[in-house]
Amino acid sequence: MSSPHVYPPAPLTIAPAQEAYDYELFEQRLANPWLLKKSIAVRALRMPFLLVPVGGSRQGGYFSVPYLHLGLLVRDLVLAQPGFPDPRLRWSPYPDTCHIVEWGARPPAYRGPVDDITLGRFYGYSEQAIARFVNRAASTPRTPQPPSPAPPPRSPAAP
Numbered sequence: 001m002s003s004p005h006v007y008p009p010a011p012l013t014i015a016p017a018q019e020a021y022d023y024e025l026f027e028q029r030l031a032n033p034w035l036l037k038k039s040i041a042v043r044a045l046r047m048p049f050l051l052v053p054v055g056g057s058r059q060g061g062y063f064s065v066p067y068l069h070l071g072l073l074v075r076d077l078v079l080a081q082p083g084f085p086d087p088r089l090r091w092s093p094y095p096d097t098c099h100i101v102e103w104g105a106r107p108p109a110y111r112g113p114v115d116d117i118t119l120g121r122f123y124g125y126s127e128q129a130i131a132r133f134v135n136r137a138a139s140t141p142r143t144p145q146p147p148s149p150a151p152p153p154r155s156p157a158a159p
Contacts (some may be wrong), residue, residue, distance in 0.1 A: 053083025
């Protein structure tokens with residue numbers, strides 16, 4: 001009997017960039033649209049998604065994967081592709097969050113909306129696309145989050 005945590009290998013297929021589900025999204029956002037000609041579409045599960053190489057103002061890229069073994073397959077796949085330097089798998093420490101295959105420079109740390117412009121430039125998005133995103137985020141009402149639970153009371157005998 002096999003372990004419930006072992007997944008069968010997923011077949012990966014490469015398709016032309018134009019077949020990617022998110023091709024138009026990148027077409028609208030990239031500052032250097034010529035990168036689309038060097039991009040690849042990867043069908044990891046059901047739909048092909050775009051992997052955009054570094055170049056021009058784009059310093060790095062990433063692709064989210066739900067399973068570690070799939071991330072390793074994607075990482076190995078881009079090892080052979082031009083424009084995807086230093087591919088690596090970043091494991092998620094959280095069970096409800098995807099793992100990330102990254103390439104290129106390491107992205108700057110994200111500390112909140114103040115970093116949206118920096119990250120947009122890092123990923124090679126146009127100034128117009130970044131402004132649209134920042135303006136949309138600023139105009140979207142945020143749902144107040146409940147306060148974090150208080151830590152459990154400490155025993156007077158605890159150090």
